[in-house]
Amino acid sequence: MLKKLILILLFGFCLQIQAQNFKDSIFEDHSIADQLYTKRFKNLNQGAVFFEKYPNYKRTDVCSLMYCMMLLSFREKEAQQAGEDLLRGIATQLYREGNPVYMIMGTDSYLSAKTKNENLQDDNHIVYISYAECTSPYFLSKAADIINEQTMSLLYRNTKQQN
Numbered sequence: 585m586l587k588k589l590i591l592i593l594l595f596g597f598c599l600q601i602q603a604q605n606f607k608d609s610i611f612e613d614h615s616i617a618d619q620l621y622t623k624r625f626k627n628l629n630q631g632a633v634f635f636e637k638y639p640n641y642k643r644t645d646v647c648s649l650m651y652c653m654m655l656l657s658f659r660e661k662e663a664q665q666a667g668e669d670l671l672r673g674i675a676t677q678l679y680r681e682g683n684p685v686y687m688i689m690g691t692d693s694y695l696s697a698k699t700k701n702e703n704l705q706d707d708n709h710i711v712y713i714s715y716a717e718c719t720s721p722y723f724l725s726k727a728a729d730i731i732n733e734q735t736m737s738l739l740y741r742n743t744k745q746q747n
Contacts, residue, residue, distance in 0.1 A: 687713050690717070691718055
């Protein structure tokens, strides 16, 4: 009986270990979209007033799209405004680096972004980032709208200047 119990536990641990080593996991995404979504920006001036006024919201060097999108979930209007300003700043900086981003959501948006990002030489080199599959909280949708609006505005201005 004890041998059976030990064998079952050993088998269970082996399954757990194997599950953690699964190679095709979506959590091991090293795509350009994932890299830009989590890229840290250290030299952003936007939102500095808020972070100085409220030291509890200490700003770290973890200013990424993902982090700043979460700032819009705070109740404080000033925190939301700082998040909006930072999102615009990051979208602008990514555009200047030659990596304009466009946030998408919806069923299979991860796969759609992956497919669209296979050829980054089309449609103004836009990198598509999936931020939600089916539904998302209001603050994420609002953040995506801010990023997309900023990116499209910069692309439009550039196109207009070239003509």
